[in-house]
Amino acid sequence: MRATVKDVARRAGVSPKTVSNVMNGIVPVSAPTRLRVEQAMQELDYVPNLSARGLRNGRSGVIALALPDLATPFSAEMAQSIVEVAHEQGWSVQIEETGSDPQREQELMTRARSNLIDGLILNPVVLDESAVKVGVALPPVVLLGEVAQELADRVYVDSFAAARDMTLALAKSGRRRIAVLGINKTRQSATSIQRRRGYEAALQILGIPRDESLLISCGLWTPGSAAESLARYLDSNPLPEALFCFTDSLAIGALNALWKRGVRVPEDIAVAGFDDVTDGRYAVPSLTTVSFDKRTIATEALRLLTERMADRTHGQRVVTVDYTIVERDSTR
Amino acid sequence: MRATVKDVARRAGVSPKTVSNVMNGIVPVSAPTRLRVEQAMQELDYVPNLSARGLRNGRSGVIALALPDLATPFSAEMAQSIVEVAHEQGWSVQIEETGSDPQREQELMTRARSNLIDGLILNPVVLDESAVKVGVALPPVVLLGEVAQELADRVYVDSFAAARDMTLALAKSGRRRIAVLGINKTRQSATSIQRRRGYEAALQILGIPRDESLLISCGLWTPGSAAESLARYLDSNPLPEALFCFTDSLAIGALNALWKRGVRVPEDIAVAGFDDVTDGRYAVPSLTTVSFDKRTIATEALRLLTERMADRTHGQRVVTVDYTIVERDSTR
DNA sequence: CTCAATTTTTACAACGATGTAATGTGAGAG
DNA sequence: CTCTCACATTACATCGTTGTAAAAATTGAG
Numbered sequence: 001m002r003a004t005v006k007d008v009a010r011r012a013g014v015s016p017k018t019v020s021n022v023m024n025g026i027v028p029v030s031a032p033t034r035l036r037v038e039q040a041m042q043e044l045d046y047v048p049n050l051s052a053r054g055l056r057n058g059r060s061g062v063i064a065l066a067l068p069d070l071a072t073p074f075s076a077e078m079a080q081s082i083v084e085v086a087h088e089q090g091w092s093v094q095i096e097e098t099g100s101d102p103q104r105e106q107e108l109m110t111r112a113r114s115n116l117i118d119g120l121i122l123n124p125v126v127l128d129e130s131a132v133k134v135g136v137a138l139p140p141v142v143l144l145g146e147v148a149q150e151l152a153d154r155v156y157v158d159s160f161a162a163a164r165d166m167t168l169a170l171a172k173s174g175r176r177r178i179a180v181l182g183i184n185k186t187r188q189s190a191t192s193i194q195r196r197r198g199y200e201a202a203l204q205i206l207g208i209p210r211d212e213s214l215l216i217s218c219g220l221w222t223p224g225s226a227a228e229s230l231a232r233y234l235d236s237n238p239l240p241e242a243l244f245c246f247t248d249s250l251a252i253g254a255l256n257a258l259w260k261r262g263v264r265v266p267e268d269i270a271v272a273g274f275d276d277v278t279d280g281r282y283a284v285p286s287l288t289t290v291s292f293d294k295r296t297i298a299t300e301a302l303r304l305l306t307e308r309m310a311d312r313t314h315g316q317r318v319v320t321v322d323y324t325i326v327e328r329d330s331t332r
Numbered sequence: 333m334r335a336t337v338k339d340v341a342r343r344a345g346v347s348p349k350t351v352s353n354v355m356n357g358i359v360p361v362s363a364p365t366r367l368r369v370e371q372a373m374q375e376l377d378y379v380p381n382l383s384a385r386g387l388r389n390g391r392s393g394v395i396a397l398a399l400p401d402l403a404t405p406f407s408a409e410m411a412q413s414i415v416e417v418a419h420e421q422g423w424s425v426q427i428e429e430t431g432s433d434p435q436r437e438q439e440l441m442t443r444a445r446s447n448l449i450d451g452l453i454l455n456p457v458v459l460d461e462s463a464v465k466v467g468v469a470l471p472p473v474v475l476l477g478e479v480a481q482e483l484a485d486r487v488y489v490d491s492f493a494a495a496r497d498m499t500l501a502l503a504k505s506g507r508r509r510i511a512v513l514g515i516n517k518t519r520q521s522a523t524s525i526q527r528r529r530g531y532e533a534a535l536q537i538l539g540i541p542r543d544e545s546l547l548i549s550c551g552l553w554t555p556g557s558a559a560e561s562l563a564r565y566l567d568s569n570p571l572p573e574a575l576f577c578f579t580d581s582l583a584i585g586a587l588n589a590l591w592k593r594g595v596r597v598p599e600d601i602a603v604a605g606f607d608d609v610t611d612g613r614y615a616v617p618s619l620t621t622v623s624f625d626k627r628t629i630a631t632e633a634l635r636l637l638t639e640r641m642a643d644r645t646h647g648q649r650v651v652t653v654d655y656t657i658v659e660r661d662s663t664r
Numbered sequence: 665c666t667c668a669a670t671t672t673t674t675a676c677a678a679c680g681a682t683g684t685a686a687t688g689t690g691a692g693a694g
Numbered sequence: 695c696t697c698t699c700a701c702a703t704t705a706c707a708t709c710g711t712t713g714t715a716a717a718a719a720t721t722g723a724g
Contacts, residue, residue: 002445002447004709004710004711005710005711005712006710014673014674015673015674015675016674016710016711016712017673017674017675017711017712017713018672018673018674019711020711020712020713021672021673021712023711024712027672027673028671028672029672029673030671030672030673030720033672033673047442047445047446048446048710048711049387049446049447049709049710049711050446050447050448051383051384051386051387051392051447051448051709051710051711052383052387052447052679052709052710052711052712053710053711053712054383054386054387054448054679054711055381055383055384055387055679055680055681055709055710055711056678056679056710056711056712056713057679057711057712058679060383060448061448062426062448065427069412070408070411070412070415071405071408071409071412071610072405072408073403073404073405073408073611075408076402076403076404076405076407076408076411077403079402079408079411079427080401080402080403080429083402083427083428083429084429087429092426092428092443092448093426093427093428094394094424094425094426094427095397095411095415095425095426095427096415096424096425097412097415097416097419110379111424113334113379114379114380114381114382115381115382115383115384115680116382116383116386116392116393116394116424222610223610223611223613223614224610224613224614227614249611252611252614252615253614255614255616256614256615256616256618259616259617278403278554278555278556279405279555279581279584279611281555281556282555282556282559282584282585282587282588283584283588283615283616284587284588284591284615284616285591286588336679336680336681337680337681337682338680338681346703346704347703347704347705348680348681348682348704349681349682349683349703349704349705350702350703350704351681352681352682352683353682353702353703355681356682359683359702359703360701360702361702361703362701362702362703365702365703380680380681381679381680381681383679383680383681384679384680384681384682384709385680385681385682386681386709387679387680387681387708387709387710387711388680388681388682388683388708388709389681389682389709390709447710
């Protein structure tokens with residue numbers, strides 16, 4: 001049977017509330033009493049019951065992190081940053097996978113309202129407004145990434161600008177037939193829309209006419225899907241001069257598909273990604289990409305979340321995180 | 333203000349307990365009453381308070397998953413499987429990073445005893461017995477992977493046998509100077525010890541004498557560390573005929589380092605990994621590896637965990653998960 | 665040494681859900 | 695029409711912690 005405040009109190013010869021005071025440190029406790037209590041806690045190997053504390057305080061100390069696909073290296077790196085920053089601030093992190101399914105996103109909101117979770121960091125994908133209904137009493141939410149509508153606090157990298165800059169960078173070496181990989185015909189994510197727009201904006205700046213045949217679509221944002229889509233594309237289309245993949249995972253798949261066909265990168269085609277994932281840095285050839293600090297995203301997301309928890313009424317806050325174009329071997 | 337059972341009860345004209353009975357379905361409730369209650373729940377948008385339920389029941393419905401390094405693709409895929417299987421069974425998953433730090437592993441055990449967590453799935457690394465003390469009232473624990481001692485329920489892939497088989501597979505094409513990458517001089521993990529032993533067992537079978545100079549050590553199990561270690565190694569050593577990396581992440585780093593030096597894979601050297609991570613499948617060249625079903629691991633781990641929660645007394649259970657050697661382009 | 669002002673500690677009641685045991689309701693048998 | 699028996703519902707206490715408000719102990723001034 002686990003010890004409770006009551007047990008500790010009895011052993012220390014004080015009241016339960018005094019034990020609580022020692023733990024929380026808000027109400028002052030005299031030195032000798034504190035000592036007795038602390039010793040009693042030691043002896044009984046006391047561990048507070050967080051369910052009880054959560055019930056009483058209305059705070060669990062847990063936040064949820066919901067990502068569309070937990071299996072990707074990007075998710076992994078993002079999760080790591082968030083877990084680490086959260087820990088530094090005393091939070092635990094519950095992890096969830098939405099599968100870019102609005103239904104799951106909705107479920108999560110409900111869960112988050114069940115008081116086991118104080119807040120939610122959500123990377124929405126489809127997010128037609130159906131997903132996050134800011135109607136009833138919602139838990140504090142921070143959105144990660146591009147979103148169709150402004151409905152909650154949000155941290156993001158400007159995908160439009162980054163994609164534009166990347167496209168411009170690809171064009172610098174004189175390449176004009178620049179293809180993009182990652183457009184999804186059926187379920188367009190806000191992110192992919194932004195990146196595509198950025199790409200098109202760059203083309204306009206460059207005076208390159210749009211060419212529908214350079215938009216390579218792709219079912220999922222996975223290497224497998226990318227490799228397959230690209231291979232099929234190349235079966236019936238000429239090789240572009242450059243390929244901008246909307247994520248590093250896509251680029252990794254693309255590199256594999258190109259290699260299988262004997263296409264040399266970057267000699268025959270330049271390839272770039274987005275996210276700056278570790279495996280991209282060590283791809284063959286190492287991958288040019290849009291880089292940004294995931295830890296900053298984590299820090300900002302947690303800051304917004306805690307601010308929101310403290311003050312549920314203030315207006316929506318949006319934080320933009322800087323990016324840089326990192327040129328590696330896949331484009332030079 | 334969120335609705336509680338009390339509110340629902342008042343609205344439905346019944347007692348709080350009846351509402352509870354409707355939710356839990358253990359105590360029978362007459363059809364008309366149930367209907368009234370359900371409607372009231374709908375109208376009030378009732379969501380049960382899990383902290384309260386957890387306090388009362390002594391169960392939170394949350395398990396923790398602790399991995400050494402959340403940033404790796406392997407962690408990501410493992411986490412995905414566990415989260416998905418856990419969800420199917422109604423559990424939530426809290427995610428933690430130990431950084432292969434025994435101190436953190438210890439902290440986790442304490443947290444796990446704080447009743448916000450019903451059980452713990454832990455992938456220990458250093459795990460000298462210090463980490464998991466099976467002394468006092470511990471929460472149910474399932475260990476993932478190789479472990480120095482038998483101290484808790486456990487699910488693992490036989491690293492020894494797999495490493496042996498992989499080494500034999502590498503030798504099949506006549507290669508005899510087979511190096512391994514991933515040994516860590518200072519903090520040896522049980523896993524790396526097993527894999528090394530398997531490698532050595534294969535050498536013995538093959539009648540190849542051991543050669544210390546073919547053991548390439550590496551600080552971390554990351555591509556960066558692998559690339560660096562291998563590059564330094566090749567500066568002062570001849571190229572081996574094959575390279576068995578203890579994880580796919582290491583192999584990805586190795587492929588990059590080899591490519592940078594103009595070494596062709598598999599013509600000049602065969603490379604193999606361990607874990608069968610997606611990015612390895614799409615590496616250039618695609619990576620030969622030890623494959624095993626992560627979902628099976630997840631399922632078994634959860635099974636052991638729930639069994640242990642139901643019966644804290646039974647003996648330790650150990651489950652072995654099958655593996656296969658998957659040969660891809662990096663070795664043929 | 666007394667009394668007020670302060671500090672420290674306490675008793676009690678919540679937080680929300682649910683198990684226990686008791687109460688209330690109805691059906692069917694006599 | 696009464697009495698039993700099964701079933702449905704309820705009142706109450708409880709899980710472990712902490713805020714509130716009041717009591718007790720301590721301090722310092724006069």
